[in-house]
Amino acid sequence: MNERSFVLKGTICHSQSPDTLSIMDNAYVVCENGISAGVFSVLPERFQNLPLKDMGEKLITPGLVDLHLHAPQYCYRGTAMDLELLEWLNTITFPQEAKYKDPDYAQKAYSIFAQDLKMSATTRACIFGTLHVDATVLLMDLLEETGLKTMVGKVNMDRNGSPDLQEESSQASAADTRKWLSQVIGRYQNTQPILTPRFIPSCSDDLMRRLSEIQKEYQLPIQSHLSENFSEIAWVQELCPSSRFYGDAYSQFGLFGGEDCPTIMAHCVHSTDEEIALMKERGVYIAHCPQSNTDIASGIAPVRRYLDEGLHIGLGSDIAGGFSLSIFRAMADAIQVSKLRWRLLDDSLKPVTLEEAFYMATLGGGSFFGKVGSFEKGYEFDALVLDDSNLRHPQQLTARERLERFVYLSDARNITEKYISGNIITSNTLQGI
């Protein structure tokens, strides 16, 4: 028995499958050495010697997983909200990211980001840095201190950047990647590197070949962007005339899923049938980022199809295409945009349900990290304790109604405690984002 062995009592909600959400009032979830021993309506005798924290009526859920966000963009979230992807990259994002060459600026900006992410509902995240080695190591150092479990990537981009934000050559990009990896591998408990070609327009064929070698050598997961915006897709086709579809431009270099190359692709708003089939075959994870896809007017991804066809899918805040760090908000956004898609585009794809949004935010994205995102026996014990008592109401509410309302109405103030692998990260704080 140790500090990472205890029992929480409360209203326990967790996904068992994409459309099955278990909700139990006055139930117990047991954490043994940081691993869930399961949820019980009556606490089994063998756990009765563990410390019990009675959370009363509070909701207890798995931690939320953010499969896609850009740490350097956090500082300008919610500004310049009137541009589409490529214009936004060139006029806002590249000049902003160039600032991270300055370690003082990076320290200031990333400290704010790491503190706010710590206070949010997110327990695990896959994060883009910038192309700068030093700033990315700094970001990883700061994230390590938070106790959050993250995968972080130094960005690769050797073409189509800006004068201040582009690597000199594919060789230089690969060399910096190796330098970065040599500094961060083995350095952390909670923080892992993930290979991060920005997107096909930013990465020459030669760079992609070099990254593929690095991926194999270090057995790294990878993250990138896919089929987000029409202009971007057309550009990829121009840049890679031999590719059959956007995803194929990654796949040609062996950087598109498969057992040895766990892959997250953000967006997949306009994926073709062939691309979807290949994502399914290779187990590629889709990071669905509904807020970003709205803000930069990319469109609405066919999430119903991805869920029904059994693809891996989780949610991403995509800071700063999206402005909100909250994955509860991403759940609400996912439901909302799916309704508009159903109404405006294709009424054969039914809106996303609360159960499905909750699944994507927990188990759907969590499985990229292993046994994460559920309280089933054997899962890592990532948990949130949620206090909805400030959301007053005169009538009785079921636990499911409370959870649904929480998704739409809560903010960081409503998070009472946050655990990752059984370690407490934040407790009873009233500070928010």
Added chain:
Amino acid sequence: MNERSFVLKGTICHSQSPDTLSIMDNAYVVCENGISAGVFSVLPERFQNLPLKDMGEKLITPGLVDLHLHAPQYCYRGTAMDLELLEWLNTITFPQEAKYKDPDYAQKAYSIFAQDLKMSATTRACIFGTLHVDATVLLMDLLEETGLKTMVGKVNMDRNGSPDLQEESSQASAADTRKWLSQVIGRYQNTQPILTPRFIPSCSDDLMRRLSEIQKEYQLPIQSHLSENFSEIAWVQELCPSSRFYGDAYSQFGLFGGEDCPTIMAHCVHSTDEEIALMKERGVYIAHCPQSNTDIASGIAPVRRYLDEGLHIGLGSDIAGGFSLSIFRAMADAIQVSKLRWRLLDDSLKPVTLEEAFYMATLGGGSFFGKVGSFEKGYEFDALVLDDSNLRHPQQLTARERLERFVYLSDARNITEKYISGNIITSNTLQGI
């Protein structure tokens, strides 16, 4: 000089037209007897004897106006988010509204609503009650105490309700309306009655005729719903075969705008050219409710067209089709859905800008209340003092960037002070919604 005469100094933002937003750092806005004397970069000598409150870097904006919300629905906002309009009315809304027959329940529910609305950014609102006279008077009593300026309607509905929520006859509905008016007219400083036929499917022709008489007799403004959802529109056509379009079903009874009948119609998602032309001719106000139109999958209103054609338009939270009381959130939602409309439906209608969203939330809706929604000389002094210091950033931000960010990222905690007609309503509170 009195308590309602003072000067605020800060970063002052207000609309001068639908697409002109004045933003001045270190500026002064003068309130004389509850009326704005204008915004100045240097304080004129004649105002230098007034008490000056220096708000430092805080943003100062006009109060926000919510043109459409249902007070009895506030308690279940954010639940049952998987239904379309007509199903949602029948299975959720009507049974919930029926509870307001019980004065104890109404007291509990409306107290929460009034307190939360007081703490929000809203200074003026047009509010639906239920069909119950006593509960509606109670709601008005509670709102009066908050200091908010509101128009509140006892709902009329003599057909197509539920067993527990329908008036017995058109005579009974009209009689109850007169009873309600006799109780509330002259009773309040801040709270005014507004005639509130629920929507055409709820009101028989005979009831509409009676309401028209009452409207003329008491010179009341009216509020209702228009062209929200396809099934609703088809139903109106069935119920009123002689109407040329939905709005015509109100217009036939003289309840659709014109100088003597100030009218708010919520939604207008699917208005026809003829309907739009009539709204313009009659000066009908559109309450654009983007969140509600998303949540109950109604669609996306062509706001760009309404703005370009010079129709009156403001924003509505439409609690509980919408879940958020925040009109800052409604601004963000209006921009967001306009981008999706542009991308998915019609790229001839450009997305709504920050300037336009701000206009709709202030001056656009405010003008329904008279000279409200701006700091131009002669306007009623409704103001918010906004503290964005918890939204930390490492870089310089312009005042416009701060305002834009505020729209997307703020919550009720960021509201430092709220004034209505020069009276302070809330100050330095940290409690939120």
